[in-house]
Amino acid sequence: MLDASHALIGASLAKLVPNPYLALPLNLGLHFVGDLIPHWDFRTRHVQRSKLTTIALSLSDAGVGYALGWWLFAGSVPLQMLQPEG
Known part of the structure; x- marks a missing residue:
């Protein structure tokens, strides 16, 4: 599958499931479904x-x-949760 398709599927799921601990395993499974x-x-x-x-x-x-995913879903996922606590 094209990388663009994978990126858009992943970005869509990230919008629907903003918790990265849930989104990561779901995205891995969805990757194979998309293929x-x-x-x-x-x-x-x-x-x-x-x-x-x-x-x-x-x-x-x-x-x-990645550009389409960012454009469509920017601001949907709180990226500060990915930053290390300091």
Whole structure:
């Protein structure tokens, strides 16, 4: 599955379940459920494409997913709970 899809699924679950102790195991399970849905990817083992191109495509995909997730759900999850207490 594309990284963008995984990022959006994870961000959606984080919005619905803001407790990270519950969201993490749920997200791990949801990851495998999402992979059951037929989808396409960048064919990272494609021999006629350079490694640099494959890496650039993968990073672009991940960046788009994270940017969309941040844009859609920014402020929904209290990120200060992830900071160490000091």
